[in-house]
Amino acid sequence: MNSKKWRLNMPDKNYEPKIVAFFCNWCTYTASDLAGVSRLKYAPNVKVIRIMCSGRVDPQFILQAFASGADGVLIGGCHPGDCHYSEGNYKMLRRFRLLKRMLHSLGIDDERFRLEWISASEGEKVKTVINDMVEKLKVLGPLSIPKQINILDEELKEISEEHSEPLTAREELSHV
Amino acid sequence: MSDKPKLAFYWCASCGGCEESVVDLAEDILMVAGAVDIIFWPVAMDFKKNDVEAMEDGSIFAAMINGAIRTSEQEEMARLIRRKSKVVIAYGSCAHMGGIPSLANEFTRSQIMEYMYQEAPSVVNPEKTRPMLSFKHNSQNVTLPEIRNLVRTLDQVIDVDYYLPGCPPTPKLLKQAVLTLLSGEFPPKGTVLSPDEALCEECPRKESKPSDLSFTHFYRPHEILIDKTKCLLSQGVVCMGPSTRAGCEALCISGNMPCSGCFGPTSRVRDQGAKMLSSLCSNISENDETGIDKILDGIPDPVGTFYRYGLATSLLRKKITEDV
Amino acid sequence: MFNSNGNGTPKIGFYVCHCGHNIASMVDVEEVQKFASTLPGVVVSRDYKYMCSDPGQELIQKDIKELGLNRIVVASCSPLLHEHTFRVAAEKAGLNPYYFHMVNIRESVSWVHTDKLSATQKAKALTRAAIQRVFFHKPLEKKSVPVNPDVLIVGGGISGITAALTIANAGKHVYLVEREPTIGGHMAMFDKTFPTLDCAACILTPKMSAVKSHPNITLWTYSEVEKVEGFVGNYKVNIKRKPRYVIEELCVGCMECIDACIYKEAKYPDEFNQKLSKRKPIYIPFPQATPQVVLFDPETCIDFKSHRCKKTCIESCDRKAIDLKQVPEYKEINVGTVILTTGFKTYDAELSPQYGYGKYPNVYTSLEVERLVNASGPTAGEVVTKDGKKPKSVGIIHCVGSRDQKAHKWCSKVCCMYSLKLAHLIKEHTGAQVYNFYIDMRTPGKGYEEFYDKLMTEGVHFVRGRVSEVTDWALVPEEENKLTIRVEDTLIGVVRRVPVDMVVLAVGLEPRVDAGDIRRMFNISCSNEGWFLERHPKLAPVSTFTDGIFIAGACQGPKDIPDSVAQAGAAAAEVLSLISAGSIELEPNTASINEKFCSGCKSCIPICPYSAISFNDGTQKAVINEALCKGCGTCVAACPSGSIIQNLFEDDQIFSEIDGLLKFADIELEEMEAEHA
Numbered sequence A: 001m002n003s004k005k006w007r008l009n010m011p012d013k014n015y016e017p018k019i020v021a022f023f024c025n026w027c028t029y030t031a032s033d034l035a036g037v038s039r040l041k042y043a044p045n046v047k048v049i050r051i052m053c054s055g056r057v058d059p060q061f062i063l064q065a066f067a068s069g070a071d072g073v074l075i076g077g078c079h080p081g082d083c084h085y086s087e088g089n090y091k092m093l094r095r096f097r098l099l100k101r102m103l104h105s106l107g108i109d110d111e112r113f114r115l116e117w118i119s120a121s122e123g124e125k126v127k128t129v130i131n132d133m134v135e136k137l138k139v140l141g142p143l144s145i146p147k148q149i150n151i152l153d154e155e156l157k158e159i160s161e162e163h164s165e166p167l168t169a170r171e172e173l174s175h176v
Numbered sequence B: 001m002s003d004k005p006k007l008a009f010y011w012c013a014s015c016g017g018c019e020e021s022v023v024d025l026a027e028d029i030l031m032v033a034g035a036v037d038i039i040f041w042p043v044a045m046d047f048k049k050n051d052v053e054a055m056e057d058g059s060i061f062a063a064m065i066n067g068a069i070r071t072s073e074q075e076e077m078a079r080l081i082r083r084k085s086k087v088v089i090a091y092g093s094c095a096h097m098g099g100i101p102s103l104a105n106e107f108t109r110s111q112i113m114e115y116m117y118q119e120a121p122s123v124v125n126p127e128k129t130r131p132m133l134s135f136k137h138n139s140q141n142v143t144l145p146e147i148r149n150l151v152r153t154l155d156q157v158i159d160v161d162y163y164l165p166g167c168p169p170t171p172k173l174l175k176q177a178v179l180t181l182l183s184g185e186f187p188p189k190g191t192v193l194s195p196d197e198a199l200c201e202e203c204p205r206k207e208s209k210p211s212d213l214s215f216t217h218f219y220r221p222h223e224i225l226i227d228k229t230k231c232l233l234s235q236g237v238v239c240m241g242p243s244t245r246a247g248c249e250a251l252c253i254s255g256n257m258p259c260s261g262c263f264g265p266t267s268r269v270r271d272q273g274a275k276m277l278s279s280l281c282s283n284i285s286e287n288d289e290t291g292i293d294k295i296l297d298g299i300p301d302p303v304g305t306f307y308r309y310g311l312a313t314s315l316l317r318k319k320i321t322e323d324v
Numbered sequence C: 001m002f003n004s005n006g007n008g009t010p011k012i013g014f015y016v017c018h019c020g021h022n023i024a025s026m027v028d029v030e031e032v033q034k035f036a037s038t039l040p041g042v043v044v045s046r047d048y049k050y051m052c053s054d055p056g057q058e059l060i061q062k063d064i065k066e067l068g069l070n071r072i073v074v075a076s077c078s079p080l081l082h083e084h085t086f087r088v089a090a091e092k093a094g095l096n097p098y099y100f101h102m103v104n105i106r107e108s109v110s111w112v113h114t115d116k117l118s119a120t121q122k123a124k125a126l127t128r129a130a131i132q133r134v135f136f137h138k139p140l141e142k143k144s145v146p147v148n149p150d151v152l153i154v155g156g157g158i159s160g161i162t163a164a165l166t167i168a169n170a171g172k173h174v175y176l177v178e179r180e181p182t183i184g185g186h187m188a189m190f191d192k193t194f195p196t197l198d199c200a201a202c203i204l205t206p207k208m209s210a211v212k213s214h215p216n217i218t219l220w221t222y223s224e225v226e227k228v229e230g231f232v233g234n235y236k237v238n239i240k241r242k243p244r245y246v247i248e249e250l251c252v253g254c255m256e257c258i259d260a261c262i263y264k265e266a267k268y269p270d271e272f273n274q275k276l277s278k279r280k281p282i283y284i285p286f287p288q289a290t291p292q293v294v295l296f297d298p299e300t301c302i303d304f305k306s307h308r309c310k311k312t313c314i315e316s317c318d319r320k321a322i323d324l325k326q327v328p329e330y331k332e333i334n335v336g337t338v339i340l341t342t343g344f345k346t347y348d349a350e351l352s353p354q355y356g357y358g359k360y361p362n363v364y365t366s367l368e369v370e371r372l373v374n375a376s377g378p379t380a381g382e383v384v385t386k387d388g389k390k391p392k393s394v395g396i397i398h399c400v401g402s403r404d405q406k407a408h409k410w411c412s413k414v415c416c417m418y419s420l421k422l423a424h425l426i427k428e429h430t431g432a433q434v435y436n437f438y439i440d441m442r443t444p445g446k447g448y449e450e451f452y453d454k455l456m457t458e459g460v461h462f463v464r465g466r467v468s469e470v471t472d473w474a475l476v477p478e479e480e481n482k483l484t485i486r487v488e489d490t491l492i493g494v495v496r497r498v499p500v501d502m503v504v505l506a507v508g509l510e511p512r513v514d515a516g517d518i519r520r521m522f523n524i525s526c527s528n529e530g531w532f533l534e535r536h537p538k539l540a541p542v543s544t545f546t547d548g549i550f551i552a553g554a555c556q557g558p559k560d561i562p563d564s565v566a567q568a569g570a571a572a573a574e575v576l577s578l579i580s581a582g583s584i585e586l587e588p589n590t591a592s593i594n595e596k597f598c599s600g601c602k603s604c605i606p607i608c609p610y611s612a613i614s615f616n617d618g619t620q621k622a623v624i625n626e627a628l629c630k631g632c633g634t635c636v637a638a639c640p641s642g643s644i645i646q647n648l649f650e651d652d653q654i655f656s657e658i659d660g661l662l663k664f665a666d667i668e669l670e671e672m673e674a675e676h677a
């Protein structure tokens, strides 16, 4: 386990970021339908989960998405003052501000977590936001938390379940 | 040896508080001691690893393991005890969720080594000596356990049957747990042996909590004079009570300190910190970024605040780094 | 992973739709179908040309019956379009409709992506997410709420008037709220209306008085909506009635007081006449104003300023209708449905300085000229320039503020036609030479092109080209004391200068300044341009995304009177159908608190925007009043102990979606890596 690079290969040009999005039903999801009806073209990397309001987005969802292998998480809600339920988007904004700080200190780059206000008529914005996020994440390369944990958990295999003999001393120096 | 059920205690990466808590059973310890045979308890009794290895697999009725798993030795012992025991209980916050030691997951192993053996102000180590896994001394091979890359919870290493939460668990909960197990009525596997509601439920200050909580400022306990009668959150002190399992009977609050979350989340929550963050932020009084940010400055260390006892068991588990 | 939720082991039927070529041309539907058939729980997986068609729905129903399916997933278009269709289909086959989930692979996939391989991959990921999700679905009861039969209409232009009368005639009660002192809107300003040239007043006035006298209509003019609460079927609305300082019930509109006003001459600009004439501090907007009630302008009335007027007006009123101490009156009403008919405003011509509006006195807006040609207007129907002379030549400039990158991009739809109308009227009134400067002549509509034809035979001149400038700088003697219109005549390819006595700017239509406020208050959306947004441009043109709130007329987009009236009728029909159904089914996506688990931490209580959550002092737990909950889910996300669940959006459902989306992505990655190797 000598300072093993978990990132086995740096992003090649085929790398496609995986982005999970949460769009509120009334504004951003409607806008993404509009983008569809208008036949705007954008990158296929974002997969949308529809919720009624951005206020429904539990920070657990965001962490779970990252932990399950998302390279980015995008939240789309109504513009301030426009939430269908008047204030859900403010609640989300408040969580977003702290979550972003926390993710930052946990090593998750700011670009990977985005909150965007996209109204029902802004189909065009759905396209530009998604394309922009995909471009930025391509530059950042994969986050691949599950992969990273898997690699770290390799060390657990060193002691097999069956035997419990003392570790045979290895030649290599560790802890360096 | 008698045919009383055999009990084992073991400690991994922990502070010793959990061991202390067993002793805190006071006279009840006699009751426990009367009902069981303690066959392994390194901190208090002189048993050796060999003694355990010599036991038949599954012959220990229950083992309480406290502490997080940080080294290869702890892994090894945990596995050994697992094999020898019918029931394994993760005892205390560290075994349950990683505990304070798992805050180390904010750093890589090499960062920690670097600091401990070189950068820390009290260290004098011009040769940059580091502990080695094995070292030949007078033709003798001396070995040290390896420090792992991650601090892990007990159940990230071995199969765990039950959890006794708390930093440390209260004697009352320990006694209850032992009695429950002795009664033969086993709760479903994976149960955390503490009420599945949040702490506010049993908090003596619950009544003083207003229904219109709205945060204009967050304080750390040393920043204000805390009113001993009022709900801490209502005073702007971040109290983890709402997102923390009950069972401690609001110990910290009785000491006029906010709950810092040692009992972990309820069964319905995957990530205690995320939930607490969500609830706190939702009730911030501002709507624009600058206003919100200003209030949030009152929580300068969100990871340390929300995952004080549970970074290892949080969804992200560690700080994400370019390389390990 | 298996979660029975009271319906046995999940047996999932999966259906992927080709939507003709709409989906199938970009997503390999067969591949998706095959992929789904390998997923746990899936009993049958099919693809079909049109899932929403009757045979498509029957396919599902047959499978439910024959294969005992208890979960249905359809991958097709947006759930906003067909979720209801499929739920109903499932229900008809005996399955609780909430065991259904829809995957959007058209609006979110086939229509927006260009690479078939990655589009198919995405469709698969979404499919997996949905299939994992339905494991956690539960049967739910539909929530039905009664619809209050009273209706609120905001805006008393021709659209509001029409809708109000239709609904009132059907025997339902209407509250018509109009901001101005009179109803009538823009139409009341016109003399004649295109294309038939019937007199606006003749067709509008009877409708206005019908509104006033209708037993089923409560007309509140000079009033504004201040607050709206509630939901479809049950809105609570607060209305402010601004003081007229005249008791509406007593005033008969004899206007004695206006004559008696201490000001012998009218002194203040008359808004209704586009400030082309003057009015007194006490006035009535126009002779047919409805209601026939005068009002005070406190800004200009001496008594309001100094309390030192002799108040001759009060003396003159033998009905004692004047009350200078009047204060605003606040009304609270309960209605089940709302129609917004707040209309439009015209483009501010000063924003296009090249046309000289505000600089040259004889440059007019079309609305001003509407008043000039009107027999009850400021000049009693005389079309004269500012110096009182009849113009010998008039130039009408089309598309002012419309089809203009610097102003509005849209075509205002009515300007060509009203310009033709004004050309005709001006010619009729003055005999002047009239020039129309147009970019394109847009006259679609019944009888519209014919109207244009007729104008051409009347000797009106047409110049095709966008006017570059209106100037008083004369280059030749004929241009002295005239306004010269510079334009490239694109039909003959020469730059022309046309000197005229009067310029009319055909200003475009734009959203009202307060459209944003109104939309927020009623919780509906606006298009980028600021027009109220319809639920569907073709299929639901008068519905909005908020149930029970409808829109009609020019507030939804530029429109002429016939279209406005048609929309008003449509909105009235929508409202009446809701009322006659008596109740409406709501999505059962409300939240509820598990009392056993709630710790009573009270964190959720202040979060709910509808005050649906309260604290039960007895149990020391929080409770949600289901009738008040609108299902935003904000409290669910915020409950620190995970004790609130939201139907249809439960934590487990969303987590399983996240998992489904990403688990698939990993396979995708492995596949790709394997390919590379």
Ligand SMILES: Cc1cc2nc3c(=O)[nH]c(=O)nc-3n(C[C@H](O)[C@H](O)[C@H](O)COP(=O)(O)OP(=O)(O)OC[C@H]3O[C@@H](n4cnc5c(N)ncnc54)[C@H](O)[C@@H]3O)c2cc1C
Residues within 6 Å of the ligand: C154, C155, C156, C157, C158, C159, C160, C177, C178, C179, C180, C182, C183, C184, C185, C186, C187, C190, C192, C193, C194, C195, C223, C224, C225, C341, C342, C343, C344, C345, C346, C366, C367, C370, C414, C418, C421, C512, C514, C518, C552, C553, C554, C555, C559, C560, C561, C562, C564
């Ligand atoms: C110069 C000109 C000439 C035209 N000539 C013709 C013609 O000849 N033939 C034809 O078919 N069309 C013509 N049109 C188009 C016509 O004016 C519109 O189609 C029509 O007025 C639309 O009616 P409406 O009721 O939707 O809106 P409006 O007429 O604008 O009425 C809206 C009403 O709502 C009220 N209101 C607005 N906001 C509020 C609020 N917040 N609260 C309460 N009340 C509010 C307003 O005061 C107004 O009374 C012409 C337009 C212009 C500009």
Ligand code: SF4
Residues within 6 Å of the ligand: B199, B200, B203, B204, B205, B206, B209, B230, B231, B232, B233, B234, B239, B240, B241, B242, B253, B259, C601
């Ligand atoms: S927030 Fe803390 S202090 Fe307040 S009631 Fe809950 S546990 Fe007690």
Ligand code: SF4
Residues within 6 Å of the ligand: B166, B167, B199, B244, B245, B248, B249, B250, B251, B252, B253, B258, B259, B260, B261, B262, B263, B264
């Ligand atoms: S109050 Fe909180 S931190 Fe203190 S003992 Fe109880 S659970 Fe642990």
Ligand code: SF4
Residues within 6 Å of the ligand: B198, B242, C593, C597, C598, C599, C600, C601, C602, C603, C604, C605, C621, C622, C638, C639, C640, C641, C642, C643, C644
């Ligand atoms: S937030 Fe959750 S635990 Fe707290 S009162 Fe509300 S439902 Fe109960």
Ligand code: SF4
Residues within 6 Å of the ligand: C590, C591, C607, C608, C609, C610, C611, C612, C613, C624, C628, C629, C630, C631, C632, C633, C634, C635, C636, C646
């Ligand atoms: S989901 Fe919660 S916050 Fe939203 S309306 Fe319902 S009770 Fe209120």
Ligand code: FES
Residues within 6 Å of the ligand: A024, A025, A026, A027, A028, A052, A053, A054, A055, A076, A077, A078, A083, A084, A085, A086, A087, A088, A089
């Ligand atoms: S409904 Fe869109 S953010 Fe609340």
